[in-house]
Amino acid sequence: MEQYIINGGCELHGSVPISGAKNAALGILPAVFLCQDTCRIENLPQISDVHNMLDILSSMGAHIRYLNKNAVEINTAHAQNLPTPYEMVRRLRASYYLIGALLGRFGKAEVALPGGCDFGFRPIDQHIKGFEALGATVQITEGGIVQAEAKEGLVGDSVYLDVVSVGATMNIMLAAVLAKGQTVIENAAREPHIVDLANFLNTMGADITGAGTDVIKIRGVERLRGCTYSIIPDQIEAGTYLALATATGGEVTVTGVIPKHLESITAKLSEMGAEVIEEDDSVTVRRSKNERLHRINVKTQPYPGFPTDMQPQFGVLLSLADGTSILTEGIYDNRFKYVNELRRMGAVATVDGRIAVFEGVEHLSPAPVRAPDLRAGAALIMAGLVAEGITVIDEVRYVERGYEDIVKKLRAIGADIRLVSHPDGEMLERAN
Numbered sequence: 140m141e142q143y144i145i146n147g148g149c150e151l152h153g154s155v156p157i158s159g160a161k162n163a164a165l166g167i168l169p170a171v172f173l174c175q176d177t178c179r180i181e182n183l184p185q186i187s188d189v190h191n192m193l194d195i196l197s198s199m200g201a202h203i204r205y206l207n208k209n210a211v212e213i214n215t216a217h218a219q220n221l222p223t224p225y226e227m228v229r230r231l232r233a234s235y236y237l238i239g240a241l242l243g244r245f246g247k248a249e250v251a252l253p254g255g256c257d258f259g260f261r262p263i264d265q266h267i268k269g270f271e272a273l274g275a276t277v278q279i280t281e282g283g284i285v286q287a288e289a290k291e292g293l294v295g296d297s298v299y300l301d302v303v304s305v306g307a308t309m310n311i312m313l314a315a316v317l318a319k320g321q322t323v324i325e326n327a328a329r330e331p332h333i334v335d336l337a338n339f340l341n342t343m344g345a346d347i348t349g350a351g352t353d354v355i356k357i358r359g360v361e362r363l364r365g366c367t368y369s370i371i372p373d374q375i376e377a378g379t380y381l382a383l384a385t386a387t388g389g390e391v392t393v394t395g396v397i398p399k400h401l402e403s404i405t406a407k408l409s410e411m412g413a414e415v416i417e418e419d420d421s422v423t424v425r426r427s428k429n430e431r432l433h434r435i436n437v438k439t440q441p442y443p444g445f446p447t448d449m450q451p452q453f454g455v456l457l458s459l460a461d462g463t464s465i466l467t468e469g470i471y472d473n474r475f476k477y478v479n480e481l482r483r484m485g486a487v488a489t490v491d492g493r494i495a496v497f498e499g500v501e502h503l504s505p506a507p508v509r510a511p512d513l514r515a516g517a518a519l520i521m522a523g524l525v526a527e528g529i530t531v532i533d534e535v536r537y538v539e540r541g542y543e544d545i546v547k548k549l550r551a552i553g554a555d556i557r558l559v560s561h562p563d564g565e566m567l568e569r570a571n
């Protein structure tokens with residue numbers, strides 16, 4: 140088992156280079172099934188979710204060649220439409236993108252229902268609604284396998300999403316690019332990673348317009364070709380480091396970012412009292428740890444609203460604010476599991492369904508805690524870096540799903556954090 144050992148209480152200073160966006164990469168990688176030439180994907184984050192997705196592609200016959208740490212060449216000409224490996228798929232929520240990509244390539248898909256972080260019920264009914272609108276028949280077997288097939292081929296149509304869903308929007312795009320005729324997705328999600336997937340597909344020769352708005356039009360084309368594409372920077376990774384600097388105090392710059400993608404996050408950091416400086420491709424946060432953070436209210440919404448993937452990180456900030464703050468989770472039913480862990484560190488908060496009320500405290504105290512999911516794990520690292528003394532965090536595997544080189548990046552800005560492994564009961568220390 141691996142743990143993070145953190146000795147917190149210091150201000151942080153320095154620059155953090157931001158990696159490629161996890162949620163863009165996880166939609167773009169399956170999309171390579173839609174052409175039979177070689178695609179070169181650059182700025183690919185080295186995170187376990189990406190490794191798992193590449194393993195799945197490889198298990199289906201895709202040829203994958205790493206050009207360097209963050210670039211791969213993928214060719215699926217000889218890929219076969221095999222049932223995706225159950226255990227691999229269960230580990231990865233984004234494996235549902237394989238359904239849209241395989242339907243688009245082969246007219247048929249057999250993929251286990253996805254896993255992923257547990258914030259309560261996470262259905263895929265809107266994905267299925269989209270596939271059926273394009274003429275596919277979809278059923279879910281008793282073993283939790285999604286079987287989709289379009290015997291007559293996919294035919295474009297209009298789909299109105301009942302829920303603004305990132306996954307359904309991207310999955311329907313994947314299925315529609317090679318369908319006959321035009322598909323219109325209405326009430327579509329507008330996240331930057333949806334625009335990135337649309338740009339990748341258009342670079343391959345697709346005809347998609349409107350990505351980034353709530354109406355996306357996809358005109359089906361005959362075939363797609365290989366291309367070279369660089370993934371956008373990860374706005375949630377960047378937002379996490381800016382929230383961290385706001386919590387610990389100091390001055391931290393995230394580089395290689397698109398500031399516009401961070402606007403809803405930096406606006407809230409400013410409201411809490413941080414100084415935010417934006418440049419062309421970097422954002423700096425400056426704050427003295429001797430000044431209390433201002434209390435605020437936050438509600439998570441689909442983009443361009445405040446992102447749910449920054450909600451746990453702001454739970455830490457509101458725990459330290461001067462007064463009472465209300466944090467409303469607008470997307471998921473149960474994304475406050477981390478609050479119990481924060482309480483162990485002295486936070487004062489009550490949770491009622493989708494609302495958490497934080498009574499700010501002046502200090503958090505170190506404690507042994509456990510990461511319940513990816514973003515909660517990042518939040519607990521923030522809390523450990525704020526609390527003076529030693530905090531030990533279990534379940535680091537969650538964090539490594541979405542934050543490339545997090546220990547190295549944190550140590551480069553002055554954080555005292557180590558990754559410790561316990562194979563066979565020994566304590567092995569490595570600060571990678």
Ligand code: EPZ
Pocket residue numbers: 161162165232233256260261262263264265266267302303304305306307328447448470471472513514541
């Ligand atoms: C994507 O999940 C992200 N994951 C999540 O990031 C992110 O929290 C979420 O979008 C919202 O931004 C990936 O991109 C791999 P949704 P997804 O479909 O696609 C409901 C992270 O930390 N819904 O936009 O699963 C659903 O239950 C992860 O990086 C339906 O009801 O999210 C939720 O309440 C965590 N039916 C809401 O919509 C459906 O068919 C939004 O879900 C689909 C979704």
